[in-house]
Amino acid sequence: MGLLHAWRMQKLVSDARTAFDRGDLTFTAGFDIDTRARVSMRKIRKEIDLIVDAVERIGWECVRVAPFLASVEIDFVRRP
Incomplete structure (x- = not known):
């Protein structure tokens, strides 16, 4: 994992924590x-798992993982 990836993950977790503390639902x-490079489904699934694990620790629950063109969107809701 490179420094850029670590920074993006840190920002993602910070944004998730801020939204949770703010009371977002x-x-x-x-x-x-990256469509210029061949990216395996294994790497994509690993990235999804990393994001879901990091965000669910805060108190969110993953409800949807959806591909969108050359990206992946992951939706979370506040745990009851």
Whole structure:
């Protein structure tokens, strides 16, 4: 994992924590897939798992993972 990836994950977790503390009911995360390079589904699934694990620790629950063109959107709701 490179420094850029670590920074993006840190920002994502910070944004999720801010939304949770603010009282938001939903949170959406996502990432773009580099179409210039061949990216395996294994790497994409690993990235999804990393994001879901990091955000669910805060108190969110993953309800949807959806591809959108060359990106992936992950939706979370506040745990009851």
